[in-house]
Amino acid sequence: MFLNQPIKSPEEDPFYRRIRITFVIIGFLFFILLLKLFFLQIIKGEHYRQIALKRSLKVITLKAPRGNIYDRRGVLLAGNIPSFTLLLDRKIVKGPEGDKTLKKLAEIIGEDFPTLKQDYMIACKKYPWEKVPVKTDIDRDLVARIEARKYFLPGIEIQVEPRRFYPLGEKTFHFIGYVSRISAKDLKKLAAKGYEANDFIGRSGVEAQYEDILRGKKGRQLVEVDAKGRIKKIIAEEEPTIGESLVLTVDSTFLEVAYDLLKGKSGAIVVMDPRDGRLLAMTSAPGVDPNKFIEGFSPKEWSKVVEDVYHPLLNKAILSYHPGSTFKILTALAGLEERVISPQETVFCPGYYRLGRRIFRCWRSWGHGQVDLLKSIEVSCDTYFYKLGEELGIETIARYARAAGFGQKTGLDFPGEKSGLVPDKAWKLKVFKAPWQKGETLNVAIGQGALLTTPLQLGKFLVSVVDGGTIYRPWYVAQIIDPYGEVLKEFSPVKEGRLPAKKRTLALLKKGMVQAVNGKDATGKAAKLKNIMVGGKTGTAQVIGMKKRVKSEDLPYLKRDHAWFMAFAPADNPEIIIVVFVEHGGHGGSSAAPIAGKFLKFYFEGAQPVL
Known part of the structure; x- marks a missing residue:
């Protein structure tokens, strides 16, 4: 009986029609996908590459040492020594997760959590910028302990900076003067001159009078960072320039x-x-x-x-x-x-x-x-x-x-x-x-x-x-x-x-x-x-x-x-x-x-x- 039935063409067969429709739909979707890939890679490719690059690269400011101040015989009256400052990123160290980080940090530095948190809160009020200094002039052993556990301390950063040092202490206070960390009020007026958050500035005496001479030129460092902001490698670096020094007539x-x-x-x-x-x-x-x-x-x-x-x-x-x-x-x-x-x-x-x-x-x-x-x-x-x-x-x-x-x-x-x-x-x-x-x-x-x-x-x-x-x-x-x-x-x-x-x-x-x-x-x-x-x-x-x-x-x-x-x-x-x-x-x-x-x-x- 089957032999006597007429054979249908593919165009007339419902099965073949369904397959054809399926291929058309798949082809259309594939075409849409190709158009999207073309748009992302060719039309907007550079834009998205820049976004990815920005997320993995970071520019770090390198502090410039101030120039020295000498007496008439070359005796140092004001100079610099290396110093380590503990910075906390207020955008990361916040809320319950921030408290966890502070507790871990408190254990490492040997300080109780409430005291450390209070210091952090005071610093946040005093310095209204992203990264606030909580501990200054910390010793190298403590730096090593923090760096060894840095992976578990998101938002924690150790900044190496030149610290001003006055060998004669109070004996030259009124004449040589002193420097201190810049305030938010000062920063509003001085940002155009290249001052940034956490910079030090001359406040009195010779330090204030010759601020523009003594302050150096900052350097820059382009670094690659991971998702938690930790430095993976240095891409490029411009070294800071030390400020000019003064030789005074005083003894x-x-x-x-x-x-x-x-x-x-x-x-x-x-x-x-x-x-x-x-x-x-x-x-x-x-x-x-x-x-x-x-x-x-x-x-x-x-x-x-x-x-x-x-x-x-x-x-x-x-x-x-x-x-x-x-x-x-x-x-x-x-x-x-x-x-x-x-x-x-x-x-x-x-x-x-x-x-x-x-x-x-x-x-x-x-x-x-x-x-x-x-x-x-x-x-x-x-x-x-x-x-x-x-x-x-x-x-x-x-x-x-x-x-x-x-x-x-x-x-x-x-x-x-x-x-x-x-x-x-x-x-x-x-x-x-x-x-x-x-x-x-x-x-x-x-x-x-x-x-x-x-x-x-x-x-x-x-x-x-x-x-x-x-x-x-x-x-x-x-x-x-x-x-x-x-x-x-x-x-x-x-x-x-x-x-x-x-x-x-x-x-x-x-x-x-x-x-x-x-x-x-x-x-x-x-x-x-x-x-x-x-x-x-x-x-x-x-x-x-x-x-x-x-x-x-x-x-x-x-x-x-x-x-x-x-x-x-x-x-x-x-x-x-x-x-x-x-x-x-x-x-x-x-x-x-x-x-x-x-x-x-x-x-x-x-x-x-x-x-």
């Missing part, structure tokens, strides 16, 4: 000796070369160890610093105070130049000076008797200068004071310097809306009243007096050098002008100051040396007005007088000047002059001073 030994001489006191010492105005030392006490600003203070340590009655964060060498009797040299200069006095003219001092109904007392209650110019400087007679001040008037005193550099910054390239204040009639009218009184002139004539000067200003003034009238701008950078020691820039003295005084006037002032140290009744005899002739002037500045005479040492510390002494040596050919300021130190002759004497003895004889 590290002078800085140390000056600071040690102020031990237990609050004050400042400025030492200069009168032949060209260069700084040999500038120190303020007490100080703070600048290395602690890198390591970090505990809350207890920081409270101790900010609550210290001696104010260790303030640089007293550039702050303003009443100069006391040191200012009498300026008053005498004005008197001689204006011919209001002659060197031989005498004034009788009964222990006070009468101005109308007011009595202005001399520091020596029983008086000095008859005194001329030189004797008045030797014994620091207030009565003599009260009379001279009245005859000169405030406008004349103010004019000479400003010409000598008072009431304005010295020009030293140093941050934070105060201008001081030279008061006059216009100033009082503007500030107090009141007329000037004659009694105020008498106070200014002896360095009191509204008059304010800085130790650095007094140093600049004394340089101009003992060097024949030349006014030098104080300076302290001798050279800028590259990392190989090649000199890039050399600095020279800058003459700003001359004192409005004849050489004869300056010679008389120097002679008076020599008597103030070596005379029979000298107030500064504590600075006298055996083989070197020293000239100087004491100053005792009242902090508060007293109706009755009270010994300074019997008053509460903050109400005691400030002590001053400025000196130069050798008298016939000065090569050094020194200004000593002791805050609430009492009398200049008994508190500041001995310090100057010990420093000068060390300078000329090389013997370590007895503290």
Whole structure:
């Protein structure tokens, strides 16, 4: 029967139709797949390759070491040492998984979990960027332990960076300054200059003033990383460039000796070369160890610093105070130049000076008797200068004071310097809306009243007096050098002008100051040396007005007088000047002059001073 049935063609057979339809569908799907592959590989291939590349490659910033700071003999004042910082990535170390990582890390570093987590949370608040520093300057053994277990510590990174180091610690704090980690506020302003999160920046002193010179140029490292961000290999590297270094005019030994001489006191010492105005030392006490600003203070340590009655964060060498009797040299200069006095003219001092109904007392209650110019400087007679001040008037005193550099910054390239204040009639009218009184002139004539000067200003003034009238701008950078020691820039003295005084006037002032140290009744005899002739002037500045005479040492510390002494040596050919300021130190002759004497003895004889 089958043989007699007609055979159907494939087109008519349902089975073959189903197979054909299936192949068409498969072919269509395959065509769609080919189109998709073509689009991904040819049209968008480069785009997706870049995404894959970015996910496996990472650019790491290599910190650049800051340039070094040296003294005039090449002694290191600020340098760098290798340091390891523990960073935590806040995007990874978070939530329950982050706590697990912190617990593992706490076990490795030998710290309890709550303390470590608290440190981490504090760091996250302080540094609002992706990777926050939790531990700084960790030792190599700890680094090795963390690196060995890094696979189990996602989000943990050890950063190698140059750490600033200050060999003399607190002794150079106010002059050299310090660096600390950049803040979020700073970063907003400085990002355009290439600063990044976790960078260090100069905060005060030389470090801040020469930030752009000292900071180096960062390097870059292109690395391949795995899915957890761990480095697999280095692809390319651009090495960082160390910053340029500074050679200063100061002497590290002078800085140390000056600071040690102020031990237990609050004050400042400025030492200069009168032949060209260069700084040999500038120190303020007490100080703070600048290395602690890198390591970090505990809350207890920081409270101790900010609550210290001696104010260790303030640089007293550039702050303003009443100069006391040191200012009498300026008053005498004005008197001689204006011919209001002659060197031989005498004034009788009964222990006070009468101005109308007011009595202005001399520091020596029983008086000095008859005194001329030189004797008045030797014994620091207030009565003599009260009379001279009245005859000169405030406008004349103010004019000479400003010409000598008072009431304005010295020009030293140093941050934070105060201008001081030279008061006059216009100033009082503007500030107090009141007329000037004659009694105020008498106070200014002896360095009191509204008059304010800085130790650095007094140093600049004394340089101009003992060097024949030349006014030098104080300076302290001798050279800028590259990392190989090649000199890039050399600095020279800058003459700003001359004192409005004849050489004869300056010679008389120097002679008076020599008597103030070596005379029979000298107030500064504590600075006298055996083989070197020293000239100087004491100053005792009242902090508060007293109706009755009270010994300074019997008053509460903050109400005691400030002590001053400025000196130069050798008298016939000065090569050094020194200004000593002791805050609430009492009398200049008994508190500041001995310090100057010990420093000068060390300078000329090389013997370590007895503290």
